[in-house]
Amino acid sequence: MIKIALPKGRIADETLEIFRKIFALDFQFEDRKLILDEGNFQFLMVRNQDIPTYVTEGAADIGIVGLDVLEEHKVDVVRLLDMRIGQCKVCVGIREQDVLDYTRPELKIATKMPNIARNYFSQKAIALKIIKLYGSIELAPLVGLADAIVDVVETGTTMKQNGLKVAETIMQSSAYLIANKNSFITKKAEILSLYHKIKTQINQK
Structure with a gap:
């Protein structure tokens, strides 16, 4: 059996x-169920940010996880396919009336992706103060x-x-098929198939 971690929401549906x-089978989660067994597959419904942990820990x-999550956490997995x-x-957002001012001695950046933010601005030699938030991030510049x-x-x-605009684009992202390194050895034929x-x-799309 191959165990597959899916992120909740649209990516899981697709x-x-x-x-x-x-496979011409009815792969469908029952309401509120987190595990789906179908044929030789077991699907796990997991929070997007937790998928790398489920895969790396076996x-x-x-x-299936977003490239932005992979880049943020730098997880040690096999990247198989862009889905x-x-x-x-992943963008830098500012208030509609503002410009991104690189002359400031320090930029205050609110984000749930501190590593991506640090890497991006370090390449521009910009000093940062990272403010880690988990939701309603758009509110931060407004207040x-x-x-x-x-x-x-x-x-x-x-x-x-919310009165913001995209100032710069850091990276494009889409969902990637990834594999646990040990599983890729022990179940290589099944995973490659x-x-x-x-x-x-x-x-074919």
């Missing part, structure tokens, strides 16, 4: 749809908590509705 097309053989779903950007935010942007609607089937299905 991944299960891919599996339905490949609780899941493979997982081309869950596409978004003077931060000069800017670093956050995931899909359509930009949330930023616009699944990889090729998923890749073929994605290329």
Whole structure:
């Protein structure tokens, strides 16, 4: 059996749809269930940020997770395939009336992705103060908590509705198929077979 960690929400739905097309089986979670057993697969419904932990610790053989999460946590996994779903950007956001002022002695950045933010601004030799937040990040510049935010942007609607704009794009992101390194050795044939089937299905879109 191959254990697969999926992030809750749209990416899980799109991944299960891919599996339905490949195997002609009804891959569907029951309401509020966190585990789905179907054929030779066991799907685990997991919070997006926790998927690298499930995979690296071997609780899941493979997982689907955003590239932004992989880059933030620098997890030691096998990156198998860009799934081309869950596409978004990691951006620097500021108030609509502001400009990103690099002449300041220090920029205050609110984010849930401190490593990506530090790496990006260190390449520009900009001193930072990171303010780690877990939600409502758009609020930070509006109340003077931060000069800017670093956050995931899909359509930009949330930023616009809160009086913010995208100042710079740090990276493009989409969901990746990843594998536990030990599982990739012990279950290599099964994982590669699944990889090729998923890749073929994605290329048919």
